[in-house]
Amino acid sequence: MGTRVGFKNLAVELLAAEIGATKGSFYWHFRDRAELVDAVVEQWAHTATEAIIADVEEGGSGDALERLVDVVLGHPESAPTEWRILGAADHPQIGPVVARVHETRIDYVRRLLRARGMAPARAAARARVLYAAYLGNLVLLDAPGVMDAVKRSSLRREFLALIDAP
Amino acid sequence: MGTRVGFKNLAVELLAAEIGATKGSFYWHFRDRAELVDAVVEQWAHTATEAIIADVEEGGSGDALERLVDVVLGHPESAPTEWRILGAADHPQIGPVVARVHETRIDYVRRLLRARGMAPARAAARARVLYAAYLGNLVLLDAPGVMDAVKRSSLRREFLALIDAP
DNA sequence: GTGCATCCGTACGCTACCGTATGGAGGAGC
DNA sequence: GCTCCTCCATACGGTAGCGTACGGATGCAC
Numbered sequence: 001m002g003t004r005v006g007f008k009n010l011a012v013e014l015l016a017a018e019i020g021a022t023k024g025s026f027y028w029h030f031r032d033r034a035e036l037v038d039a040v041v042e043q044w045a046h047t048a049t050e051a052i053i054a055d056v057e058e059g060g061s062g063d064a065l066e067r068l069v070d071v072v073l074g075h076p077e078s079a080p081t082e083w084r085i086l087g088a089a090d091h092p093q094i095g096p097v098v099a100r101v102h103e104t105r106i107d108y109v110r111r112l113l114r115a116r117g118m119a120p121a122r123a124a125a126r127a128r129v130l131y132a133a134y135l136g137n138l139v140l141l142d143a144p145g146v147m148d149a150v151k152r153s154s155l156r157r158e159f160l161a162l163i164d165a166p
Numbered sequence: 167m168g169t170r171v172g173f174k175n176l177a178v179e180l181l182a183a184e185i186g187a188t189k190g191s192f193y194w195h196f197r198d199r200a201e202l203v204d205a206v207v208e209q210w211a212h213t214a215t216e217a218i219i220a221d222v223e224e225g226g227s228g229d230a231l232e233r234l235v236d237v238v239l240g241h242p243e244s245a246p247t248e249w250r251i252l253g254a255a256d257h258p259q260i261g262p263v264v265a266r267v268h269e270t271r272i273d274y275v276r277r278l279l280r281a282r283g284m285a286p287a288r289a290a291a292r293a294r295v296l297y298a299a300y301l302g303n304l305v306l307l308d309a310p311g312v313m314d315a316v317k318r319s320s321l322r323r324e325f326l327a328l329i330d331a332p
Numbered sequence: 333g334t335g336c337a338t339c340c341g342t343a344c345g346c347t348a349c350c351g352t353a354t355g356g357a358g359g360a361g362c
Numbered sequence: 363g364c365t366c367c368t369c370c371a372t373a374c375g376g377t378a379g380c381g382t383a384c385g386g387a388t389g390c391a392c
């Protein structure tokens with residue numbers, strides 16, 4: 001069996017065979033492969049932004065930024081999927097959606113920093129760098145052996161230190 | 167003309183046509199496409215680690231970590247190439263090389279943090295998060311419109327703040 | 333000048349994948 | 363029972379890209 005992730009593996013015949021169907025069935029439900037890609041990416045964009053933000057917002061105890069760090073660090077199993085989608089951002093169907101997700105997330109972090117009293121300009125720049133650290137963490141999680149030696153508690157501690165940096 | 171970057175564009179016939187040659191010529195110099203990929207990735211691994219580290223080491227004025235930040239933030243034009251190679255890390259020929267580059271760079275940042283007096287365990291974790299921020303910065307640079315509003319001086323300031331965070 | 337090594341071009345086979353054409357099974361309505 | 367709609371399978375055409383076969387040119391040794 002293949003890698004199960006990756007834009008290249010989002011192929012019509014491969015997907016159909018995995019389900020146990022054929023191409024004839026696929027092309028009844030989807031007009032073409034582009035429609036499938038759109039559906040997958042749009043689904044990801046939803047669960048990767050609104051769902052996470054809602055999850056953080058409704059869990060009322062403690063600081064929201066801390067809860068956000070716990071949420072994004074607590075689900076390393078979703079890292080490969082997200083990283084593969086980001087890696088396909090050069091595709092014309094995926095790039096705009098990814099950019100939209102980036103801006104939504106950065107703006108959310110910026111608002112949380114503002115709520116902690118950080119000045120507007122600094123909050124904007126800090127939000128970008130913090131989110132960049134999250135993205136790079138995805139990359140490193142995907143590289144075999146690079147993150148094996150580091151404990152998640154250390155990571156959490158460093159992320160929180162970056163939030164509170166002067 | 168195409169995008170000039172991206173693993174998919176590293177194709178034999180496309181490359182040959184771009185130079186003005188043909189496949190027959192290519193297969194005289196390379197055994198197959200895998201050998202070409204190996205050569206490109208290995209070349210990148212060299213210039214992306216040893217070259218940068220040497221550049222930082224020999225420029226003697228000021229703090230080494232600050233110089234490193236200036237070097238990596240000062241060459242945004244190399245971001246697309248690096249980002250595309252990282253995005254192809256699921257390829258069996260590229261993944262190990264990328265992991266090697268990650269570890270080399272993280273260890274370098276860790277040593278610089280140690281030289282500033284940071285405790286070993288914290289330096290190891292901090293180096294990973296700092297490097298992750300650099301990687302995420304590559305991702306955001308590639309997303310159109312996301313980084314337009316932020317000035318490089320602000321970015322530099324935030325990176326330095328992350329270095330000195332408690 | 334003849335033989336040999338080097339380098340390159342043309343033509344072909346092969347595979348993977350997308351998309352289409354076409355027929356057929358099974359249920360719903362009447 | 364006839365018809366139509368929904369869903370699926372088989373078979374085919376078309377394209378992109380990798381790798382190979384083979385012939386031709388160019389230069390060097392002798």
